[in-house]
Structures are given as C-alpha cells and as structure tokens.
Amino acid sequence: MDRPGGAIPVRLVVDVANVMGSRPDGWWRDRAGAATRLLAALPPLVGREVHGPDGGVLRIGEVVAVIEGAAKAAARPDGLTVVAAPADGDGSIVEIARVEASERRTLVVTADRGLRARLADGVLIAGPGWLNELIGR
Template identity: 70%
Template sequence: MTEEREAAASAPPVVVVVDVANVMGSRPDGWWRDRAGAAARLLERMPRLATGAAVTLPDGAHVAISRIVAVVEGAAKAASAPEGIDLVRAPADGDGTIVEEAARLAASGEPVLVVTADRGLRARLAPGVRVAGPGWLNDLLGR
C-alpha cells in the first residue's frame, strides 16, 4: 500500500461542498464570458479528488474526501458534471442552497467542508461545518 493510500485509509472522511461561482471567480481567467463553460472546466478537474483523496485542510487536519457536492447557480446551471461529482443546481441563490445542503449533510452525520471565500455565506453555516477558501481547492486542482 502506498503512503498516499495509507493516509487516505486512516484519515476521517469529509464531504466537500463547493461554491462553484466563488471558486470560479477566484481566478480572472475570463469565466465571466462563458459561465457554463468555466463551471464545466472547473468541475472536470474534481473527480480525482472525489475518490477518497487524502488532503490537508487549511487548519492542518488530515481528511479523506468521501465525495464532492458542487453547487452551481445562474448561467452556470447549464454545465454538466463529470461522473463522481454530485451537481446541485440552485433553484434561486447559490448561497442559500449551499447552506441547506451543508446543514442536510451535517444533520445526517457526515462531516462537511464548504469551499468558499464568501464571509456572509460562512456566517450562515451550521456549527461544526468546516470552511476552506477557494485557494485551497485551486491548489489541489492545480489551477
């Protein structure tokens, strides 16, 4: 067993909920010209992490990503997600959907990490939900 597999096997699982709009907006790569295309390109990078990847959180904790839930809103709702990524299309605002999804997952006993830089959204999350900024995820995705 490789060191990476051993680390993943011993790390506690976490569901990562991604604020796709916020992560897309963290890199000025022209995303505003084609939001659905930019969302699709971002989502295409995620599946390799959704298979139990062992990662270190910004607070130094080691976890294994059990799955990724990506929340899209507005024009980005036209994007499709690759296999292995749970795509949630927000019926209204993405922040409200992220808060609801994180609360639902946490209530079911799953540890949750929300990826966003939005301070207002962070303040609305249930106690115990961890948070990381877009830079953390961008680094893992090599973007």
C-alpha cells in the same frame, strides 16, 4: 468519525461561482464553460487524502458542486453530485451543509463571508485557494 489511518472523512461542498470568481481567467465571458472546466477537475478528488485547511488530514468521500445562473448549462461529469440552485447558490449550500453536518463532516469551499456566517457550527470551511491548489488551478 475518524478512520483507522487518522484521516477524517468529509463531504466536500463547492461554491462553484465563488471558486470560479477567485481567478481572473475570463470566466465571466463564458460562465457555463468555466463551470464545466472546474467541475471536470473535481471527480479525481473523491477518495483522496488531503491536508485540510486547518492542517489535519481529510479523506474526501464525496464532492457536491453547487451551480447557479448561467453555470447551470455546464456539462456535469460523472463522479460528483451537481446541485443546480433554484435561486442563489448560498441558500442551497447552507441547506446541504445543514443536512450533511448531522450525518457526517462537511467541508464547504467558499470565500463568501456572508455564506460562511450562515453555516452551522461544526462545518469546516476552506477558501478557494485551498481547492485551487488541490486541483492545480
């Protein structure tokens, strides 16, 4: 799974609602607009090597952003996969991480304790602060 440079390739799965909610910047007044801004910051992460939440080096091979509710109206930039959850985002994130964990390493970004508890063994987890720092938010 490691590449010659030592970085572990991962698929980054972002709980957009949870990351948006991590900063009191008025996101609640315009959820679609806040989601659009967050989504626009994610494509430049693809291909980057970053320090993971545990300190190891990760290479982000793909970004999957899960949106729900009013955020489904957000503009979807090229360079990432956007999944509009049919119900709650947590169920979609659990399913994406379950499928991906069997194929490659997955890193889920969320602070939601209930969601974290539902993730399969082997799924890496980071809080919104980790992602916010990466994207300068």
